[in-house]
Amino acid sequence: MKNNRNQALIDKITQLKKERNAVILAHNYQLGEVQDIADFVGDSLDLSRKAAKTGAEVIVFCGVLFMAETASILCPEKIVLLPEINAGCSMADMITAQKLKEEKKKHLNPCVICYVNSSVEVKAESDICCTSANAIEIVKGLDGTREILFIPDQYLGHYVSTQLNRKMTLWPGYCPTHVRILPEDIIRLKAEHPQAKVMVHPECRPEVISLADEVQSTGGMCKFAKETEASEIIVGTELGIIHRLRKENPEKRLFTASEQAICPYMKLITLEKIVWSLEEMQFQVKIPAEIANKARKAVDKMLVAV
Ligand code: 13P
Ligand code: SF4
Secondary structure (H helix, E strand, O other): OOOHHHHHHHHHHHHHHHHHOEEEEEEOOOOHHHHHHOOEEEOHHHHHHHHHHOOOOEEEEEOOHHHHHHHHHHOOOOEEEOOOOOOOOOOHHHOOHHHHHHHHHOOOOOEEEEEOOOOHHHHHOOOEEEOOOOHHHHHHOOOOOOOEEEEOEHHHHHHHHHHHOOOOEEOOEOOOOHHHOOHHHHHHHHHHOOOOEEEEOOOOOHHHHOOOOEEOOHHHHHHHHHHOOOOEEEEEOOOOHHHHHHHHOOOOEEEEOOOOOOOOOHHHOOHHHHHHHHHHOOOEOOOOHHHHHHHHHHHHHHHHOO
16 A cells, blocks of 8 residues: 555656656666656666657656666757766776776777666667677677677676677676675575575576576576466565566565565665656766767667667
8 A cells, every 4th residue: 555655656656757748668676656657667678778768758667777778878869867976886886998998909890789777878889789688699690700899788698698699798797786696595495495486687696596497587487387287486686676576476476586586776766756857857967979970870779689
């Protein structure tokens, strides 16, 4: 049951949304109450596609900065709002455009594949972007002779590389939230719930991935949870996804792999901040045209892949 305070905030958001001609996009890791007021909830790829297609004039991005930046690259004519400017991503901060330029010099014409969890400056220095939903397809489609430099997530890179048996140079970045999920967490839960299927995000450690039945983006996990005949699922990713999984699968038993898997950035966005954001039209995420044009080349290729 919604409390009166939340209901008042929800009413205000509905009114402001109409006045501003705004759409609210929320990532699967957002707080439950934020997911519930969003027009669309999804993974990074879903949200980029929604942003690219929306007819709204304003996009309120309930996620983290790199996601809002991607929306702004795709819709330069729209106003993209991030209700909390400190909603960053530790993994994205593990590489800079300068460091990438230096690394590129150490390789012979490498093809730089950039996980979408990266800054716009880094995307502008990359050949092609991917998300966890299409990284395998993107690498499959590349010229087999060219060296691949995969940035910044070593674990997603490692997963793709082993799935395709393709050697890649991996940047040593990682997600501090996903590395908190340990193989022993999965082993213990599997012993307690032997019938359960294990689904994990590819940002997890390889030792965790090797224990999983399914390795999926957050959107892929939602799909798998709906379609599987298993009635028990062990969930190896950020805990915000449980809200959506429970809502969509009330009859299934879901077990979180680790109570430590909380992304502090994803929790910064609240109903209050969304109201403020729509009232003040803040914080606007706007990318200078020159850098946006360079980054768009890599992002557009990400959208056409599966
Ligand atoms: P998805 O694209 O799978 O939603 O993942 C985004 C993310 O930041 C995972 O940590
Ligand atoms: Fe970044 Fe990890 Fe948070 Fe995803 S969960 S936004 S990779 S810090």
